[in-house]
Amino acid sequence: MEFSADDPAPREWTREQSAALLDWAGRSRQAHGFAWLDDDGRPREAQGVQTWITARTTHVSALYAREHGGAARDLAEHGVRSLRESLRDPRHGGWFSTVAFDGSPADSGKAGYQHAFVLLAASTATAAGIAGGADLLDDAAATVLDRFWDADAGLAAESFDRTFTRGENYRGANSNMHMVEAFLAAGAATGDPAWARRALGIADFLIRDRAAAHGYRLPEHYTAQWRVLPEYNRDRPGDPFRPYGWTPGHSLEWARLLLHVEAALDEPPAWLLPAAESLFATAVAAAWARDGADGFCYTLDWDDQPVIRERMHWVATEAVAAAHALHTRTGSADYADLARRWWSHLRASFVDGTKNWRHELDARNRPSATVWSGRPDVYHAYTALSFAAGRPIPGYAVVGTPSAAEGSANA
Secondary structure, three states, X not given: OOOOOOOOOOHHHHHHHHHHHHHHHHOOEEOOEEEOEOOOOOEOHHHOEEHHHHHHHHHHHHHHHHHHOOXXXXXXXXXXXXXXXXXXXXXXXXXXXXXXXXXXXXXXXEEHHHHHHHHHHHHHHHHOOOOOHHHXXXXXXXXXXXXXXXXXXXEEOOEEOOOOOOEOOOEEHHHHHHHHHHHHHHHHHHOOOHHHHHHHHHHHHHHHHHHHHOOOOOOOEEOOOOOEOOOOOOOOOOOOOOOOOEOHHHXXXXXXXXXXXXXXXXXXXXXXXXXXXXXXXXXXXXXXXXXXXXXXXXXEOOOOOEEEOOEEHHHHHHHHHHHHHHHHHHOXXXXXXXXXXXXXXXXXXXXXOOOOOOOEEOOOOOEOOOOOOOOOOOHHHHHHHHHHOOOOOOOOOOOOOHHHHHHHOEO
């Protein structure tokens, strides 16, 4: 496929890459779900079958099956069965975080991050007509609302023990961000507008309140009473799910999600677009090519100094998806230019032939495994390809054009 700076992500290439990613995902199939793969596409038994990987692979397979059917539908059906049977706790409800390859529980904790992706997968499977998807959605929606949703706070709890009797004295922005994504998907699948209103409530607190108060640098870590913990994990800055400092990749992801929230609401508040642009601009200025090489530094401290300099594929893919969405929403050519620039970076540094894309590079864009080892899933890359190809993603309300969106906005 020809590659040019004018169009580094042409439609035919995005189709080929989407199919290649689905092929890669198929390698992870196990009896009880989908496994974590190493750099050569071999399942890593030590990691077991994790709910978040199984759910994200089910989500992507259902998206592909909706357009193409074939083997992707079989993968999606396998994912739905695994989530309904192997990974679900038959005694206490909810989903185990991990089961071993033989199906026995390996981590029986109940995490909001995992449950958000179960709800997302169930919603996408339902929209794609995957067998069992609607039943999984009913179960996932009830579990999330009954166990994780704090209606008084308008936010989601983080995690519990197996019996849901002991909760963690911690709240996280990351799991709540993915609840926003899942809530939007559930609203699209069910037609219930309450899901979009819940998503707006989460965004209102974390972005309009907390991120805005920190110059659109989103604090990720909180007490159970939702007080900011700015020094959380300073001694473990490279934690893959709870790193110290702020995470520009999440700001980029949030920028796009705010536009989907806006599009999902009949009367969206006017702050959503300016907040999306502020999150995007702050993340790009602080994290892009900070130390001389192209790429986004993974995490920064509160003075915007790099903490983890490695470049993650998911950050670059969320950057291009956000740029595409903002270009659609505003019509600004600047966002289209950035999308092209970052696609060039992705193709030069992360895209690895017909394999799944490299997940981590060092500060000089060489393969690395400081935070992430192997290539566990294809969710972020597939999302970016969908936006580049202009394919609407079921569950993400289609970002409006400037005239349509602005006509419905109000304060």
